[in-house]
Amino acid sequence: MSETVTLEPGGRRGRRATREPVDRHQALLEVKNLNVTFQRRGGRATRAVDGVSFSVKPGEVVGIVGESGSGKSVTSLAVMGLLPSRGVQVSGEALYRGRNLLTMGNQELSSLRGRDLAMVFQDPMSSLNPVIPVGLQVTEVLRRHEDLTRQQARDEAEDLLRRCGIPDPRRRLGEYPHQLSGGMRQRALIAIALACKPALLICDEPTTALDVTIQAQVLELLKELVSELGTAMVMITHDLGVVAGLCDFVNVMYAGRVVESADRRELFAHPRHRYTHGLLNSIPRLDSPRGEALRPIPGTPRDTIAWSKACAFAPRCQFADDDCVVDDLELAPLGAAGHRVRCVHPAPEEDK
Amino acid sequence: MTSSETVSGPAPSPPPAPGSDVLLSVRGLQVHFPIKRGLVFDRTVGHVRAVDGVDLDVRRGQTYGLVGESGCGKSTFGRGLLRLEEPTGGSVIFDGQDIRSLKPEALRLMRRRMQMVFQDPLASLDPRQSVQSLLSEPLTVHGLSTADAEEFGRDSSSSHLAKAAAMLEVVGLPRGALAKYPHEFSGGQRQRIGIARAMILNPDLVIADEPVSALDVSVQAQVINLLEHLQDLLGLTYIVIAHDLAVVRHISDVIGVMYLGRLVEEAPSDDLYAQPLHPYTIALMSAIPIPDPEIEDHRERILLRGDLPSPANPPSGCRFHTRCPYRQQTRCDTEEPVLRDLGAVAPGRRVACHYAEEILAGQIAISDPSLQIDPVAG
Amino acid sequence: MTAEPLSARPQALTDLMGDVGLDERGTSLWQGAFQRLRRNPSAIIGALIVLAFVLVAVFAPLIAPYEPAKSQWIDQVTPSTVPGHSAEHLLGLDPLGSDLFTQLVYGARQSLIIGIVSTAFGLAGGVILGTLAGGLGGWVDTLVMRLVDILLSIPSLLLAVSIAAMLGQRPSAIMIAIGAAQVPIFARLLRGSMLAQRNQDYVLASFSLGLRRRTIVMSHVLPNSLGPVIVQATLTLATAIIEVAALSYLGLGAPDPAVAEWGRMLVKAQDRLQSDPHLTLLPGICIAVTALGFTLLGESLREALDPKSRR
Structure with a gap:
């Protein structure tokens, strides 16, 4: 020191x-x-x-x-x-x-x-x-x-x-x-x-x-x-x-782990993890056209599985399937530089 | 000291007749709380003017959104409508009946038609009651409505149970939840129970006071959708009180903006966002973050100076003039603006600002440039 | 649209989620508190002591080898000596010539009765006054609370002594006296608790549902306010037993001097403290252990009912 x-x-x-x-x-x-x-x-x-x-x-x-x-x-x-x-x-x-x-x-x-x-x-x-x-x-x-x-x-x-x-x-x-x-x-x-x-x-x-x-x-x-x-x-x-x-x-972060990390513009333009993606779709925005229904994420943050057994978000994820039951899913690079995602079925890049 | 001088200018339109399109009509509503001091005998030394002369109409089947920051009196207004806080002036006409003149027993029976959803679902449910007891209690007090009695039968306890189970299903909870207690649920599920309890009496009007602000972000949308779904299903009229303008804008047909006990602007939901007219609404709108960096980086932001003045001693003239970025030399600090119709300039809208037309036309700029944060270059 | 499309969830996930779904049985707050109590070692110790005490009191005739307060062996007691342990008398005799063990066993009975009756009396009075004050508010509240303040300004033992003196040497007098001294404590506690509950949103929610004020106070506010009062009652049982002993010590106990009662046994034996210390020690230990049992139980109950320890 x-x-x-x-x-x-x-x-x-x-x-x-x-x-x-x-x-x-x-x-x-x-x-x-x-x-x-x-x-x-x-x-x-x-x-x-x-x-x-x-x-x-x-x-x-x-x-x-x-x-x-x-x-x-x-x-x-x-x-x-x-x-x-x-x-x-x-x-x-x-x-x-x-x-x-x-x-x-x-x-x-x-x-x-x-x-x-x-x-x-x-x-x-x-x-x-x-x-x-x-x-x-x-x-x-x-x-x-x-x-x-x-x-x-x-x-x-x-x-x-x-x-x-x-x-x-x-x-x-x-x-x-x-x-x-x-x-x-x-x-x-x-x-x-x-x-x-x-x-x-x-x-x-x-x-x-x-x-x-x-x-x-x-x-x-x-x-x-x-x-x-x-x-x-x-x-x-x-x-x-x-x-x-x-x-x-x-x-x-979700259930104790980082599920997606990216540069700010990249994250909001191309959210890839299903949680981030779902969250951005579910919140009412001041500037969104009215009359558009919100697409909520089902369940609550309490409905989770230990990461050591499967993806913790899987119980709330509409895209979850048997592939999601993997232990200790990696936070892996995906798409643009610096963008990393911990997801088996990430959202497609163009789908905002 | 409390009344008379508050409603100035042209008299508001008379309250509509029963059975008309307007379900709730509020004129000059005031809720003042005395400030008491004294060692032996309490003396009233002043009043907190929590709600200080609010006029508004809510149409049947509509959602009226009330926004404002903490301390603006929006929650007190909601409670004043149901006389959960006793109003000190003005009138509340609900379906042609003057709520303020009702005797206690008549008021109690009337409350069946006006229900409330609270912010904190855990605090608003008795922790000792099971869900079944929570849901059947209002039925025991008021009995089933005629339509429900036909559907579930007149035998009270079993029909109450059936109705409670049916209501739970409507709000998306399993029947097994009946035997459980509020602390065993998550925040979102508790709010569903709170909503089920408010809806079980088939009310006409539901006042939701910050219905989602205590919930996790990912759960808020579920509850918002549920409220919208129930409105369609049961033909409800809503007053949604919230500080989150994005939530209010999503759910409401008409939005009223409150500041320091007064309504400063009222407009159809889309118009308000497209073109806010009152300087306070303009600043409020610009302060709300939008989850989109592209927009955030290019927005003009107007900062307000200082804090909300005390509602016990509101500023003279326009209540907003102490913080207003568009403040003018004349009228603002001496003459209180009336909530007025803008007529052809902006149809269907009301605003309480002397200079609304000039601001709209761009003839008045922000007086202090330091308050205006332009989009940062780069 | 509100029912989540979770039915499509793959089986492997459903298996892993285990108890995520709601099971059928609910746990009320009291049940939850009880479960927490069962996991708390000091609660278990307290409960065991209290249980032992109650069992001894209830089954005194079966446990004690002789009839109580008969002084059959008074001829064996001399001014200087009391017979100690012998084959017939496990703990020897007491200064009045009764079997000491029998007296201690029946003493438990006497203490329990006095403790329960006096606490029940205090609780009833306190709950009535507290509910009036906390439920009605306004001038009733002011009136009741001033009365309570006056009563609280008198030391409780002094109050009990004066009441016992006024009522005379009757067996019920001592219970009323001890109970009456507890009334203001319960009343104030309950009122405070009710005032805190009255500010909760669920009270407002009940009003907005159109419930009657009486129903709200009696079936919502009151039950939710009782937790601290029940804890206090458990603790009061301990002090009541000590106070009975104190009043007996002052000579204000039940009229019949031979009736087994721990406090009085203490008094009767005090001049033999030098020669036969066990005569004072044994009832003293009984009082202390019983009081400890109730206190442990009360304190753990307070912990178990604490909202902060809830999930």
Whole structure:
């Protein structure tokens, strides 16, 4: 670790410069074959994440899309080392600048969290401490990782809140989380996550609890962040609309595995996995001609088979047949470069 | 303090007569909640104007979609119609009868004809009741309708059971589900049970409050299709309340857009998407992500400044003027716009904006360019 | 169109899916709670203790070797010594000259009766007051809750002592006294629970279905609110047994001094604590173990009924 972290007293800019130069072409985070198994006392072991791999480059947004039970949130928690240690088994690698986050000691990890890695959660109310003013929660992070005086930290925090679109930031610094509206809270949370200009930001459904007009504001803010600071971002969501507008590369998860991964344009233009394809056909779109019936995917995300026996989506798939009963189906390249699909009967390319 | 001044401008058209094409007619509906403070005796120090003067008509067999963001009063409006929240002003005429003047017992019997589907299917079903009990309870209270009594027989408990099983089949659940309890189902199945219970009394009007927003994406379409199927099958009239404009647009014939307790725009579903007239609708529409990168990359997006003002103390003049990207120097902050017919400019549509015609004609541009995000080059 | 076209699913898949479909029998919340209880070791220990206690109480005449409270062997007891273990008397005699084992066995019976009757009395009173307050609301709520506040401001043992003193030395007095002291606790608990339930959507749904207010309160809100109250009742059984002992200790127990009752046995033996500690220890252990049993059971019940542990 000695070569990567050089703590140097001094101004923000000075410290920023000491961080490793950003190489926009090298992966900042590389997750390889991540597995997470939950084992409750007396219960059966359930595999929540099953061999997930993806990588993120600086200035890139990688989306992880899935429904409840797809393992998308567990993936992010595992990468951040935020899963409880009891009853959970994590294996695989999550390399951040070449160092494995999964095997890293607690102290080392928490010195990275907040400064290099940051996370934004879905529920801003429960992620903020209700009895501490918002301002203090921002300055706390700043002062923990950077050598700033109280006043400097305060000015910095004010600047952060303003840039996150919070009007009248000086007054807001002294307010408690419950005094802010939902959108404000989420922006405050993003401000905290951004406090130390993290190199990697993981957002877990950051806008799900927000109204669409507020969601648009927050997404705009995140886009700016990526393009201006070169932050690498992992975006976890169930909303294909959010993915379409924000992500560069998309991984679609189902029952703990990535079932399809592709460049954003490629994925939406030629969805090949039957799940992705079905999902895109089943959601009502604002711009679709009216009177067209939706074609829903039958069943629920609960109707699944273990991947070790067959395709987990087969019980809900209209194209499933006996060929789908294969153990550990491969995520194989298909069609355009970088497009990979885990399906026996992928949708034809022209059929959108 | 609560009434009188809210409905200004030309008087709305009188409510239609019974038996007419219009099933539900709402005039100037208000639901205000008192804000109480005090140590010993509660004093009313103000009102939250959750619903503050809404006029609308719902035609038989139609689906009226009500959209708006959280805090706009859309859910309270739905509950106000059934007097689950007691309205503080205005009138609700359902099939020629004034709901607000009904005595408690008459209201209770009337509720058979107006049913509700709730957002969270687990919370809206009593966890201790089996599906059979959930479905037969409304029948025990109101009895079978005449048509059902002919089909299933008059002997109550067995005919209730038969009707419950038949209803389950209609919503796509197996008969075996009767003996089960709500917590044993998935979200989508629970919502089917909630829908079956609302439909079992053969209501005329069903108010669905966020019927799919608590469900998984892949399950939402099933429930939307089910609602449409039941409408065709049973000849229902719907009011669908939701924050998701894409869902509302798909299912509705007419859409009303609410902002801060008021209806700001009403239009046939297709027209609203093709040409939103109210600045709020324009911004709302532009904020909704579309799952298509080609479109997302080339859309113009209008960002709204700040948050929703407090409904306890709405802004003067037009309620939207504090966030409006098209705000003008005159009238907007002083004079409250009326929900008015645009006549020949846009037939069949109503909008509450002083400058709707000018915005439509492109004579007024967005005042603050920073709010307008043009499609990014590249 | 809503029935999914899953019939076309290949057989191999259907076999693999196993229990995906709905089976015929449902599991109600109480059944589910019971299943969770059965898997909880501390619940099983608690239940075994309680079961043993109840069995001993019910079958006291079969278990005990002698008639209770007869003082047949009073001549063997001297001011300084009480006969200990012998062939006829397993645990020796008590200071009044009865067989100690017999007294302990019949003591279980007495404690159980008092515990159940007083808790039932407290529960009934509490449920009535709580339902009135939580179900009707408004001024009834205010009135009932102020009354409850007043009762709660008096320490419960003091309240029980005063009620027992007022009612005089009757066997029922002590039960009423202990039960009455529990009424405000149950009432407040139930009201709080009902208020939380009343805000649930299913209550609104019931109103929109046109159910009567009375039906909604009695057959939906009340049953859903009872969980915490039942847990509390189980825990109260434990405290009731201890309180009976405490009241007996203060001399407010049943009139007949020879009647077997653990608390009184404790009192009668306290001046012999130096010479014959087993005379106080044994009833003391009985009280402690029984109370522990009910507490374990109550706590596990609370866990089993906790909505967070549900699927």
